[in-house]
Amino acid sequence: MVDGVNFNPFTGKVFTTDEISKLDTDKNGTVSSSELQEGMSWLSGQEEDIDGDVQIGNDSSSAGNVTNQENSNTQNIDINAYLTQIQDEYIEKYIQQNPELSAAEKSALVVYLKEQATEYINEAVKNNMTDTDAMSAALKTKLDEAIQTRNETQAKVNEKMELYKNSVDSNFDNLAEYTDKADDDYVTSNEFNEMKQQTVNYLMGAIMNGSEDADFMKNFDVDYKNNANYQTALKAIEELKSCADPAKMDELITTAETALSNFLGKQNVDGTSKLNNAVVAKDAADTKAEADAKTAELKTKLASVNDQLLESMSNMKTRTGMWGNYTNKYSSDDIQNYEARLNKILDKFISEYTGDGTNIEAEYKAYIEELEAQNQSALTRAENDIVDSADSYQNLKDVINNAGTYVNGEEEANIISTTVDFIINELSQGKYDISLLAQIYPEYASDSNFTEAKSLIDGLESSITREEDLEKVKQLLTTMMQSVGADKISDGVKNKEVPAISISDIDYEQFTSSIPGYDDNASWETSRFRKSSSAKDAIQDLAKQQLESLKPQLMAMLKEQLGADYDEAKINDMLDDAIYQTINDFSESGFGTKKSGLLKRRGTVNIKQIVDAFLTKFQEISANKAEGTASGKNPVGLEEIMADTSLSDAFQDKSSKKIRDKSAAKLEVKTQINIIANQLKAKLKDELGSNYNSSQINSLVEQATLNVVNSLEPTNYKGGFLNLFNRSAYVINTNDIANKFYDEFNKLYESAAAGTSATGTTSES
Numbered sequence: 063m064v065d066g067v068n069f070n071p072f073t074g075k076v077f078t079t080d081e082i083s084k085l086d087t088d089k090n091g092t093v094s095s096s097e098l099q100e101g102m103s104w105l106s107g108q109e110e111d112i113d114g115d116v117q118i119g120n121d122s123s124s125a126g127n128v129t130n131q132e133n134s135n136t137q138n139i140d141i142n143a144y145l146t147q148i149q150d151e152y153i154e155k156y157i158q159q160n161p162e163l164s165a166a167e168k169s170a171l172v173v174y175l176k177e178q179a180t181e182y183i184n185e186a187v188k189n190n191m192t193d194t195d196a197m198s199a200a201l202k203t204k205l206d207e208a209i210q211t212r213n214e215t216q217a218k219v220n221e222k223m224e225l226y227k228n229s230v231d232s233n234f235d236n237l238a239e240y241t242d243k244a245d246d247d248y249v250t251s252n253e254f255n256e257m258k259q260q261t262v263n264y265l266m267g268a269i270m271n272g273s274e275d276a277d278f279m280k281n282f283d284v285d286y287k288n289n290a291n292y293q294t295a296l297k298a299i300e301e302l303k304s305c306a307d308p309a310k311m312d313e314l315i316t317t318a319e320t321a322l323s324n325f326l327g328k329q330n331v332d333g334t335s336k337l338n339n340a341v342v343a344k345d346a347a348d349t350k351a352e353a354d355a356k357t358a359e360l361k362t363k364l365a366s367v368n369d370q371l372l373e374s375m376s377n378m379k380t381r382t383g384m385w386g387n388y389t390n391k392y393s394s395d396d397i398q399n400y401e402a403r404l405n406k407i408l409d410k411f412i413s414e415y416t417g418d419g420t421n422i423e424a425e426y427k428a429y430i431e432e433l434e435a436q437n438q439s440a441l442t443r444a445e446n447d448i449v450d451s452a453d454s455y456q457n458l459k460d461v462i463n464n465a466g467t468y469v470n471g472e473e474e475a476n477i478i479s480t481t482v483d484f485i486i487n488e489l490s491q492g493k494y495d496i497s498l499l500a501q502i503y504p505e506y507a508s509d510s511n512f513t514e515a516k517s518l519i520d521g522l523e524s525s526i527t528r529e530e531d532l533e534k535v536k537q538l539l540t541t542m543m544q545s546v547g548a549d550k551i552s553d554g555v556k557n558k559e560v561p562a563i564s565i566s567d568i569d570y571e572q573f574t575s576s577i578p579g580y581d582d583n584a585s586w587e588t589s590r591f592r593k594s595s596s597a598k599d600a601i602q603d604l605a606k607q608q609l610e611s612l613k614p615q616l617m618a619m620l621k622e623q624l625g626a627d628y629d630e631a632k633i634n635d636m637l638d639d640a641i642y643q644t645i646n647d648f649s650e651s652g653f654g655t656k657k658s659g660l661l662k663r664r665g666t667v668n669i670k671q672i673v674d675a676f677l678t679k680f681q682e683i684s685a686n687k688a689e690g691t692a693s694g695k696n697p698v699g700l701e702e703i704m705a706d707t708s709l710s711d712a713f714q715d716k717s718s719k720k721i722r723d724k725s726a727a728k729l730e731v732k733t734q735i736n737i738i739a740n741q742l743k744a745k746l747k748d749e750l751g752s753n754y755n756s757s758q759i760n761s762l763v764e765q766a767t768l769n770v771v772n773s774l775e776p777t778n779y780k781g782g783f784l785n786l787f788n789r790s791a792y793v794i795n796t797n798d799i800a801n802k803f804y805d806e807f808n809k810l811y812e813s814a815a816a817g818t819s820a821t822g823t824t825s826e827s
Contacts, residue, residue: 141197142187148198149179152205170306171212178208215308222315223302226267233264238345241338249338254329257337262322266315269299277347281340282326295321360412360419364426368404371430375400399524406526407433433526440528444490447483451625454487455498462552474548481551482539488626489519489535497561497627502554503546511542556751559697560629560636562688563681569619570677576615579669586672588665590658597655601665602645605653609641609676632748635702636687640680642705646714647679648672687749694815698745700804707741709734712796720777720791727792728771734796735770735803739763742807762814766806770799 153175157168182204186197237260244253268275279286286292298318305311329335378391392400411429415422461480465473488496494516499506506512515538518531525531543551565573574580586608588600616637621628648667652675655663687697704713721727743763747754776790 141191141194142183144194145179145183145186145197145201148201149176149183149205152179152202156209164306166304166306174212174307175205175208178204212308215312219308219311219315223270226263227270228267230264230267230271230273233260233267234344234348237261237264238341238348241341241345244338249329249333249335251329254333254335254337257341258323258326261326261337261341262319265295265322266299266318269296269318270302275344278340278344281343282336286325289325291321291325294318295325357412360415360422361408364408364411364423367423367426367430368401368408371404372397372401402524403526404430406524410526437526437528440532441522444522444528444532448487448490450621451488451491451493452621452628452630454484455626455628456630458484459555462555465552469548469552477548477551478540478543481543482536484626485515485539485543486519486535489516490522493625498554498558501558502550503542506542509542511538515539515542553752557753558627558629559688559749560624560632560684561627563620563624563633563684565677565681566623569623573612573616573619573677574670574673577612577669577673580673581670583668583670585666585668587656590662590664592662594655594663597663597665598653599665601653601655601667602649604665605648605667605672606641606645609644609672612673612676613637635745635748636683637680639683639699639702639705640676642710643683643699643701644672644676644679646701647675649714694812696746696808696811697749698742700800703738703741703745703804704800707737709737709796709800713800714797716795716797718793718795720793722791724774724776724792727774727794730794731771731774731799732767734794734799735767738800738803739767742804758814762807762810765810766803769806770802773802 153172156175157163157171163171179201182201186200191197237257240253240260241257244250244257249257265275265279276286279292283289283292295318298314298321302311302314302318305314326337327335329337375392376390376397379388380391381388407430408426410433411426415425417425458477458480461476465477469477485496485499488494494507496506503509515535518525518535518538522528522531579585586601586604588597588604591597591600613634617630617633620633621630652672653665653667656666658664683699683702686699689695704710707713721730743759746759774792777793778790
């Protein structure tokens with residue numbers, strides 16, 4: 063066995079048994095290095111020539127000189143082979159001692175060590191070195207140093223890569239903190255370069271970990287994946303994964319760092335940079351992400367509290383009646399609403415929580431109880447504030463009327479506040495089509511203040527901030543109504559018309575079913591009278607009384623139906639007009655008599671017929687008023703006017719009287735028209751409100767009166783002794799005068815409303 067060398071460096075073959083025996087001079091079974099060196103000349107054939115008794119390498123003869131030259135070349139080749147064998151043995155032994163090396167690492171190591179050994183071997187051959195011990199030791203030393211250098215480089219590379227990979231978050235935190243400090247006033251060049259280096263450290267680690275942070279990279283180049291610098295850095299980092307050469311790895315790291323530094327760009331002249339903005343944006347995003355993660359963690363932890371409360375609620379039972387069965391106290395909708403509210407409460411609690419989490423479940427439960435109590439109190443107050451729409455609107459009318467003609471600042475504020483209360487009252491009842499707002503502010507439904515207020519009111523039941531929501535609603539609606547103005551609100555209220563009223567089938571049936579005899583085809587009857595005329599007069603009075611007795615019930619129904627559009631005074635007037643006209647319509651054929659005994663009669667009228675006629679007439683009057691207001695026509699009906707005048711009976715009876723003197727006849731006509739005109743003006747003033755133009759109406763009345771008076775013509779009739787002589791007189795019929803005056807006035811009124819000149823006027827003669 064040969065120590066250290068397994069084959070003959072001069073033959074390239076494994077040592078034979080004879081060669082080993084020859085070299086092992088101390089016969090200990092092992093050929094030492096010194097024994098191998100002593101036998102080198104023998105192995106190379108440089109020993110005494112037995113036949114010629116000439117020693118190889120002897121310079122005594124020319125033959126010897128030639129041989130010596132040949133042996134010198136052989137010696138050079140032998141040293142190369144010998145040192146190569148030392149190199150291979152060294153590499154083999156190192157690999158055996160380091161079995162953890164991968165195939166790629168082994169391959170890179172062999173190439174590296176051979177490069178180092180070749181450099182030394184070439185130098186040894188060049189210098190004709192012959193001391194094999196010295197050469198072997200020197201080669202091993204060189205290879206040891208190469209291994210040490212390689213290992214040091216590998217350790218440095220590994221440390222740098224691990225530091226990059228394991229310090230991604232801390233690197234960015236350091237960067238964000240440094241950026242925050244540097245950005246207080248002005249970022250200097252040194253500060254920017256430091257920020258840049260820290261950013262490179264962060265990006266190197268992120269990319270090595272496979273999380274390149276695309277959002278951050280896009281701050282520098284939206285199409286960053288096609289950026290040349292980014293691609294260079296990415297390619298270098300990808301090569302690092304398969305590279306086994308520490309020196310090459312170190313070079314790749316430097317390449318990636320340089321490319322990323324170039325990718326980040328330069329600082330602007332004013333000290334700003336994409337880098338600074340990107341860091342600030344990412345810091346904010348990371349802070350939010352951290353907060354979201356904490357929120358998610360707390361939600362998961364507190365979800366069980368919500369589950370317990372919902373379970374408890376779903377198990378609550380109630381008993382119906384003294385002996386009734388126990389049933390669930392809350393419906394599935396109640397539980398779903400409570401669940402939605404609890405989820406909102408949980409979000410609010412987490413957003414406000416500042417504790418350390420030690421007793422967070424107990425703190426959360428207490429928070430729920432307190433918040434629910436506050437919200438229930440607010441909801442109760444809100445529900446108690448809801449009143450009938452008509453009453454709420456009446457309150458607004460009272461405030462406006464009490465303010466008078468001149469409205470001071472305090473009164474303006476009161477009008478705005480009362481209007482807001484009225485709107486909230488309407489919204490709380492689900493009434494979004496508010497006619498007052500449509501009149502004074504047609505765009506109200508699309509106003510952001512109104513839509514937000516409506517949304518808050520709609521969500522009040524499920525809200526967990528009811529107190530704040532109600533206050534917000536007031537603020538929003540106050541802002542909207544302040545933009546409209548107290549004056550416009552006042553005008554709108556004063557001029558607001560009652561819309562056309564249609565009694566629905568359900569309300570109609572509800573109303574008529576409460577009238578005794580309506581569904582039985584029964585009649586109202588008077589007591590007995592000797593004269594038929596007296597019976598008819600009595601049934602008219604009775605019918606009027608019966609219809610008037612129906613007014614309170616009908617008005618209550620209309621108040622509920624119309625809400626804020628309910629105007630008690632105007633509706634009362636329309637009902638009175640409807641009664642008057644119904645009685646008038648029934649006076650000739652609707653009222654009858656029937657015998658009661660031999661000589662007496664009772665007045666009678668069919669209940670269903672007269673009630674139906676009354677309701678139809680009421681709706682007709684309402685429609686005419688609404689149409690008249692909208693079209694510029696006279697909104698006041700003739701029967702409505704005549705019902706409240708001293709000429710009512712004469713108008714209904716259509717009675718006449720004759721006046722022979724023209725002046726007296728004209729005076730009578732003027733007197734009757736004056737009575738009618740005064741009532742007309744009073745009614746118009748009520749209807750038109752602030753739009754009533756006194757001087758204009760007076761002018762129209764005067765012209766209409768003049769037209770009627772001037773149209774008066776005498777009528778011939780038989781009169782005098784035995785009716786033998788024709789006489790002429792002016793026939794004054796109140797019904798005719800009223801109709802003529804009303805027609806003349808309406809022509810003038812509509813002409814004025816249309817903006818045209820009055821027509822059909824004449825001068826008094």
